[in-house]
Amino acid sequence: MKYMNSLNGLFTNYLAWIVIVVAAVALTLPDSLLWASPYTALFLQIVMFTMGLTMKVSDFAAVFKKPWLVLLVFVMQFGFMPVSAFLLAKAFSLPPEIALGLILVGAVPGGTSSNVITYLANGDVPLSITATSISTLLAPIFTPLVFMFYGGEYLDISFWSMFQSIVQVVLIPIVLGLVINSLFHNHVKKVEGTLPTLSSVAVLLVLGGTVAINQESLIHTGALVFLVVFLHNMSGYAVGYIVGKLIRTNKATTRAMALETGIQNTGLAASLALTHFTPTTALAGAAGTIVHTLFGTIYANLCRKKDIKKAEEVSVPNSLESAS
Template sequence: MNALKKLSDLAGKYMAVLSLAVAVVALLSPRAFTWAAPHITLLLGVVMFGMGLTLKFSDFREVFRRPKDVFAGFLFQFTVMPIVAFALAKLFQLPADLAVGVILVGTCPGGTSSNVMTYLAKGDVALSVSMTMVSTAAAPLMTPLLTWWLAGTWVSVSFWSMFLSICKVVLLPIVLGLMVHRLFGDKVTAFNDVLPLVSVTAIALIIGAVVGGNAAKIMTSGLLVCLVVILHNMCGYGLGFLGAKLFGMDAAKRNAVAIEVGMQNSGLAVTLAAAHFSPAAAIPGAIFSVWHNFSGSIVANLMANHMRKISALKKSLAE
């Protein structure tokens, strides 16, 4: 078990590197991951079930203890990223399938890895977890609604089909994970140390399947999509941080909100794109999965250094 824990820790620590390696292999040898393509929905369900296993019903109390902070995060989550996605798709005149893919990334809830990055950034982890829970719970309504509103410019969007898909691949696995944790308690907690390995493996396979299935398309439009994805992600960090500052939040809360807004559940975007639109629409989500883990690590490190400086300054002033 200790060996698995160490391996799991390494997988979580080097998730960005692993995701990038898988993407490169899939790009150079597309057939290496094509077997995983039919299982994308199942793989995301595994990730969401793992998220549910780490939660307790008591975790939801935090939402009611600090409603103003959580509401602010929810507001930024479902305004900043969708609007920026729409603006970028228009600005760069993306083809319909890629535009929809970018918008899907923007309308999805916060990503689970944001909680880890917030911890590394010395941010408010409890706020980050609360924001992830609330945005994920609201996703069956908000994601289809915003996608219908924004992506409807390019393609026809079925609200109810997307609603049911999100309930099936996000809410149901999380609720099952919560129930299993509730029923088996400490027996489940003992396996939490290896959950990062399971989640990282599932996400890596999703990335490999999408990149491998769209290798030719990525080779022709990859640079443009990468630029849009990077701008989208960086705008999320920046505008999330600015919004939190305008709401009068302290440094730890600002870090949590910025990371939560900038890091999306791109695995869900990939799953929805593949199920309801076209394989090419899944490309932005796959690239976002690779990029936001890489950028998140850098941003978290910069934020942590800033927090250390603030702490040192406060200590020197107290002396």
């Protein structure tokens, strides 16, 4: 267990750098990770299953405690993020396949990594977990609907085929994990220390396989893809932060709202793109995994440093008063 805790700590503290290393290996030595590309859906099922294993029915009590905040995050995720992606695709005159990939990133639910990054940023973790869970469970309906609405301009999209894919990749594994945890909680508790590492490895394999199969395309169009994905990610942070300030939530809640809006399930976007479209459509998902993790971690570090600095500023006057 001590070994697993060390591994979990490694992924938590250095996830952004591990993501960059895996992406670099996939770009320079694509054959080493090309084998993973046909199994992206399976790896995502593992991620969703581990998510379900960590969930309890009581966790959703937070929905009733802060229903309007969860609803607000949901609206920003499935309302603003697809619009932002569509407008960026138009502004940069993206080729249809890349535009579809970006819109797909905007149409998927919040990413599970947002929960870890919210924790690192001293954000409202219960809100983050609840918002991610709700958006993920409702993704089979809302992701195809939103994607059809904005992506239909580029290509005819089948709602039912995408609905079935998301049910198989997302909903069934989560519900299965939730049921197993409810029935065999004591047994699950014995292995829960392995779940963060297992989930992280699965996400990295999705990234590696997607980047490897798109190596040539990333080399030729990578700069543009990374730019629009970065702008899309930052637009989510901005709207989440602004809305949080407008409704005068506390600092922790505002940070959670910004992260939940900005960080999307890019692994799901890449998997859906590979299943239903072309590897080129998966480019935005692959780039998003790198961008969202890297800049999410940077944002979290900045938040923690700001909190430490503020705490030090408060402690200095208090210590002076005590001395006097």
